[in-house]
Amino acid sequence: MTNLLLRNVRPMAGDSCDILIKDGKIAAFGQFAPEPGMPVEDGGNSIVIPGLIDAHTHLDKTTWGMPWHENNRAAVLRERIDFERENRSAIGIDPHRQSMRHAIGLAAHGATHIRSHVDIDPTHGLSIVEGIWETREKLRGIIDIEIVAFPQSGVVVMPGTAELLDEALRQGCEVLGGIDPCGIDRDPKGQLDTIFALAVKHQRPIDIHLHEIGDLGAFTMELIFERIRANGMRGKVAISHAFALGMNDYLRVGKLIDELAALDVAILTTGAPSATVPSVMRLKEAGIRVGGGCDGIRDTWGPWGQPDMLDRAKIIGLKNGLRKDRELEHVLHIVSQGGADVMQIEGYGLQTGCTADLTLLTGETLAHAVVDVAPRPLVIKGGRVTARQGQAVMDMP
Numbered sequence: 514m515t516n517l518l519l520r521n522v523r524p525m526a527g528d529s530c531d532i533l534i535k536d537g538k539i540a541a542f543g544q545f546a547p548e549p550g551m552p553v554e555d556g557g558n559s560i561v562i563p564g565l566i567d568a569h570t571h572l573d574k575t576t577w578g579m580p581w582h583e584n585n586r587a588a589v590l591r592e593r594i595d596f597e598r599e600n601r602s603a604i605g606i607d608p609h610r611q612s613m614r615h616a617i618g619l620a621a622h623g624a625t626h627i628r629s630h631v632d633i634d635p636t637h638g639l640s641i642v643e644g645i646w647e648t649r650e651k652l653r654g655i656i657d658i659e660i661v662a663f664p665q666s667g668v669v670v671m672p673g674t675a676e677l678l679d680e681a682l683r684q685g686c687e688v689l690g691g692i693d694p695c696g697i698d699r700d701p702k703g704q705l706d707t708i709f710a711l712a713v714k715h716q717r718p719i720d721i722h723l724h725e726i727g728d729l730g731a732f733t734m735e736l737i738f739e740r741i742r743a744n745g746m747r748g749k750v751a752i753s754h755a756f757a758l759g760m761n762d763y764l765r766v767g768k769l770i771d772e773l774a775a776l777d778v779a780i781l782t783t784g785a786p787s788a789t790v791p792s793v794m795r796l797k798e799a800g801i802r803v804g805g806g807c808d809g810i811r812d813t814w815g816p817w818g819q820p821d822m823l824d825r826a827k828i829i830g831l832k833n834g835l836r837k838d839r840e841l842e843h844v845l846h847i848v849s850q851g852g853a854d855v856m857q858i859e860g861y862g863l864q865t866g867c868t869a870d871l872t873l874l875t876g877e878t879l880a881h882a883v884v885d886v887a888p889r890p891l892v893i894k895g896g897r898v899t900a901r902q903g904q905a906v907m908d909m910p
Contacts, residue, residue: 564625569806608644730757759789
């Protein structure tokens with residue numbers, strides 16, 4: 514945390530001003546002379562927003578910086594999961610090194626916070642999450658990392674996983690994950706009862722991957738709603754992907770959205786091009802918290818993706834068929850304030866007293882900045898410059 518005078522910036526594309534930062538927090542907006550010894554940065558009339566947020570990613574998976582990995586497997590979820598679990602060590606995916614590369618890439622492109630799902634299974638125990646814990650410590654002051662204990666291979670079908678999740682939460686994972694209770698475990702009651710019991714025991718929020726589509730996904734959502742009510746977990750559950758909300762049944766989806774709103778269930782979207790996805794504007798109209806994430810990037814699942822939340826905003830916008838400026842502004846909201854709302858980050862924002870986590874953008878307007886996807890001129894974390902023109906102050910290992 515430090516002091517800084519950030520000159521000549523346009524908060525949320527408004528009028529130009531200076532931002533005075535003291536002890537890592539926004540102290541004032543206006544026109545200022547620097548105090549003795551205070552560093553000064555000229556924003557060059559760039560737009561300034563609160564730091565971008567990747568609220569759904571997998572830091573433990575990327576092959577970024579490694580030799581090219583040939584993807585030659587069928588696009589079948591279970592096959593991808595099993596291949597990765599059994600081959601990641603032989604391929605050389607070191608959790609700490611690769612998560613450093615992924616996280617530094619996000620920081621270079623303006624992210625200040627990450628929620629990362631990290632695989633936990635009987636094959637690897639807690640070794641993968643231990644690598645991400647090391648990354649989190651090394652990147653303190655560069656980017657904040659929240660870790661989801663994620664049973665990607667399943668809970669019921671992988672004996673011993675529940676005990677590992679219990680230990681991971683005991684040791685400090687902030688969120689508990691789940692995945693396709695019907696499709697992966699084929700026992701939705703078994704998985705969801707286990708997940709909710711662990712969350713209640715450790716007083717942790719839940720973030721469940723739900724790739725299940727159509728009526729199956731809707732059925733699983735309804736089971737989740739039942740357990741939120743039974744366990745008093747309103748406002749403490751997020752559903753990632755939620756592909757079922759993209760099904761072609763307007764009334765059925767409407768009822769699910771009503772339940773999401775009533776129980777304050779957050780949605781995390783990646784705008785997946787190959788799947789049905791929730792309508793972000795319909796969710797906005799219902800007042801549902803929505804965040805975004807880049808998911809996995811360049812990994813054994815596929816070659817696509819960039820560690821860049823503006824790139825992801827563009828994907829979400831295109832997938833949702835958004836064109837109006839106000840719609841593009843909302844997509845930017847999803848990858849910034851929306852992620853903070855889902856993760857319930859304290860002190861996030863662009864008001865006096867907020868933590869000085871700031872990202873500068875090019876463009877005349879917020880919509881222009883989303884479409885431009887130009888290198889971020891400056892990224893600030895707690896008042897400290899962490900990246901310039903797309904290059905982080907810390908090199909990738």
